[in-house]
Amino acid sequence: MLLEVKGLDVRYGRNHAVKSLDLSLAEGEIVTVLGANGAGKSSLLKAVQGVVRPAAGSVHLGGRTITGWSAPRRVRDGLVLVPEGRQIFVSMSVHENLLMGAYTRRDGYDPEIARIYERFPNLAERRHMPASVLSGGEQQMLAISRALLARPKVMMLDEPSLGLSPLLVQNLFDMIEDLNREGLTILLVEQNTHMALQTAHRGYVLELGATVLKGTAAELLADDRLEGAYLGGSS
Amino acid sequence: MSGYLESQLIILCLNVIFAYGIFLPAASGQLNLGAAGFITLGAYSSAWLNASMGGLGLPMFFSIPLAMLFCAFVAFVISFPILRTRGVYMVLATFAFAEVVSGFVINLDFLGGAAGMPVDDHANINVVLPVALGVVLFSFYFMATRLGLTFRSIHDDESVATLFGVNVRSAKVAAFTIGAALTSLGGALYGHHYNYIETQTFNVLLSIYILLYVLLGGTQTAWGPLVGAAFFTAIPELLRQVSKETGEQWIADTRFIFFGAIIVLMMVVRPEGLVTRTMVERLSRRDKGDPPAKTPAAGEVSS
Numbered sequence: 001m002l003l004e005v006k007g008l009d010v011r012y013g014r015n016h017a018v019k020s021l022d023l024s025l026a027e028g029e030i031v032t033v034l035g036a037n038g039a040g041k042s043s044l045l046k047a048v049q050g051v052v053r054p055a056a057g058s059v060h061l062g063g064r065t066i067t068g069w070s071a072p073r074r075v076r077d078g079l080v081l082v083p084e085g086r087q088i089f090v091s092m093s094v095h096e097n098l099l100m101g102a103y104t105r106r107d108g109y110d111p112e113i114a115r116i117y118e119r120f121p122n123l124a125e126r127r128h129m130p131a132s133v134l135s136g137g138e139q140q141m142l143a144i145s146r147a148l149l150a151r152p153k154v155m156m157l158d159e160p161s162l163g164l165s166p167l168l169v170q171n172l173f174d175m176i177e178d179l180n181r182e183g184l185t186i187l188l189v190e191q192n193t194h195m196a197l198q199t200a201h202r203g204y205v206l207e208l209g210a211t212v213l214k215g216t217a218a219e220l221l222a223d224d225r226l227e228g229a230y231l232g233g234s235s
Numbered sequence: 236m237s238g239y240l241e242s243q244l245i246i247l248c249l250n251v252i253f254a255y256g257i258f259l260p261a262a263s264g265q266l267n268l269g270a271a272g273f274i275t276l277g278a279y280s281s282a283w284l285n286a287s288m289g290g291l292g293l294p295m296f297f298s299i300p301l302a303m304l305f306c307a308f309v310a311f312v313i314s315f316p317i318l319r320t321r322g323v324y325m326v327l328a329t330f331a332f333a334e335v336v337s338g339f340v341i342n343l344d345f346l347g348g349a350a351g352m353p354v355d356d357h358a359n360i361n362v363v364l365p366v367a368l369g370v371v372l373f374s375f376y377f378m379a380t381r382l383g384l385t386f387r388s389i390h391d392d393e394s395v396a397t398l399f400g401v402n403v404r405s406a407k408v409a410a411f412t413i414g415a416a417l418t419s420l421g422g423a424l425y426g427h428h429y430n431y432i433e434t435q436t437f438n439v440l441l442s443i444y445i446l447l448y449v450l451l452g453g454t455q456t457a458w459g460p461l462v463g464a465a466f467f468t469a470i471p472e473l474l475r476q477v478s479k480e481t482g483e484q485w486i487a488d489t490r491f492i493f494f495g496a497i498i499v500l501m502m503v504v505r506p507e508g509l510v511t512r513t514m515v516e517r518l519s520r521r522d523k524g525d526p527p528a529k530t531p532a533a534g535e536v537s538s
Contacts, residue, residue: 051397075400083398089391091455091512092384100388104400128520130512150399 001060002027002185003048003079003154008057010043010209017043019209020057025154025187030180032188032196032217035206035229041189042084044206045156048187049081050074062153076104078153082160086143090132094123097131097142101149109149116145137168144175155179156187161195173199197221205229241360245428247468248360248367249421253441254448254460255374256418261446261454262378263386263410264393265318268326270418270445271437272333276306277419278426278437279346282354285427289345295356299423303416310415314408333442337434351433358427366424370417375457377413386410390454451501453508456515463509470494 003025010018018040025031033041046052048059050071058067061079069077089097098116102109117124120141126133131142140160147155157176161169173195180186190196197203197217205213205220207229213220220226253270260267283290284298293301313332320328341349377383385406388396393403426432444467452463471494478487501509 049398051394070402071397072400072402075398081398083395087392087395089388089395091391092387093512093516096384096387099384100396100399100401103385128516130516133513146399 001025002062003187004060005044005048006058006060008044008047008059009055010040010047010052011055012043017209018047018054021206021209021211023204023211025185027185028180028183029202030176030186030188030200032190032200032203033206034190034193034196034203034220034226037191038208039206039229040209041206042158043209045081045158045187045189048156049079051081072104075150078151079156080147080150080152080154081156082143082147082158084158084162086136086139088131088134088139088142088146091130093128094131094134094142095127097146098149101146104150112149116148120145136163137165137171140164140168140172141175144179148179152184154185154187156189158189159191160188161190161192169195193226243468243472245360245363247465248363249425249428250445250448250464250468251367251461252370252421252424253418253445254452254464255370256414256416256421257445258374258449258454258457258460259377259386259414259417260407260410261449262383262390263407264321264390265407265411266322266326266446267329267411267414268439268442268446269329269333270442271439272329272336272442273306273310273415273418274422274425274441275333275336275340275434275437276309277302277422278354278432279340279352280305280419281423282352282426282432283346285355286352287355295358295423295427298356299420299427302423303420306419307412307416310412311408314411318404318407318411330439330442333437333439337437340434347433349433349435351431354426354430354432356427357430358424363424363428366420370420371457371461374417374460378457382406382409387455447498451498451508453510455507455512456510458510458515459508466509467494467498470497 001024005021005023008018008021009016021044023033023044033044035041043052047054050066050069054067058065060066061074061077066074066077089100092100098113117127120138122138123142123145131139134142144160160172164172169192176186176188176199188196188200197220200217202216203214203220204211205226212229213223213225215223253274256273257267257270281295281298281302284293284301285295286292291298317325317328317332340346346352385396385401388401389403389406397403422437448463448467449460451467452461453459471490474490474493475487478484478490
């Protein structure tokens, strides 16, 4: 397993956001984590990235235990999170945003930036403008491109489709599939269940911080209990 | 150059150095109202190192860099408690620091206490102007480096900067410390130019003005503090000149009311400062003869 989470507990004071959660990602997989608001999806990603300290449990990357590592060290080791709401650096130029993605790199990354500009001519055209002038869809492309420049082994995406039009959501998921075909392992947190399960290989459904369902994408799509998790069935 | 112009240019140079000292932390999102504290430290430590009576008697070309080193060390140490605060609480913490420095110095007899302290070596415009230019060039260069980029990413979003491997705490300490060293350089030059210092000169009003130069000039590019300091040093003087030319005494009497009104107007009309990135970008594109880049959202967006 490339990424493994064992018995992870995240607490904010009295709020028990993630409850002894187990999760694993094999190399080359797209795994999605589904669930309603407050199910603990973002807390899970933050704990895996090392932004939030877990109360218990462990995180392993490529066979190494990284539970005590700082977030910057995890980035250097190939774990990158694209945060919810895109979170680009608005007063920095498009180009500088990309440079920030390559922050931990010491090798040459200019060819990769050139490839990104080739793929997204809109970004190339505005490379020297503040990123705040980009549209929502372009900002999402920038956020993902920026994360790619960190050369991740595992990319974690926190609700990337949030606030995008249906057409842009389709483009986004096409891009996620492309990246996966190129060898990137992806952990995808989504509220757009249908799109996520069409793209992912496997999925976990969280409810109040615990896994209530897991299986292959096809199994989950066929399972009636999936809807229940969103309506808060068992709680 | 007339004596009047020269004295105004000196004031401008000192204000520009102070402004860049506060700009570096501001560019990484820190509101530092402690300029007077670092100015006091810089002025007094260089004066003491330079003093032939009761001091070390070093020439000012040694005493000024040593004073900067000392202030950088003090800033480094106090940055740890101060950087635990943010926003308006950081403004208060840095203000409190400046008050502590002032209270310290006024009670130290070997620094002259409340009577002030004479300074031996004199720094004329041939020293002050090149140093100020050097500070401007250094700041422009610095903001283009990787560390400058780091500062700006922290200004925009600390938590996302962490996600890309930025050690936010060290970068903030660096911004605070380097800024303090520059501010103290201005303070040391102030002492050596006027050859007399007293703590009362370096009061909270000075800190406020310097922070205003920076915020109203704009923190997005290294042009901000230069334009801000120049603009706000020149305006009260220009109003005074207008009053002299027209013989209307009331303009001179009430010029600080105008000055205040301009500041309020600035904050309403251009909260992101006089100089923004978009503006610099547009101007530089035009110079190169490129077509201006297309912007769907025409207005500048405040950070």
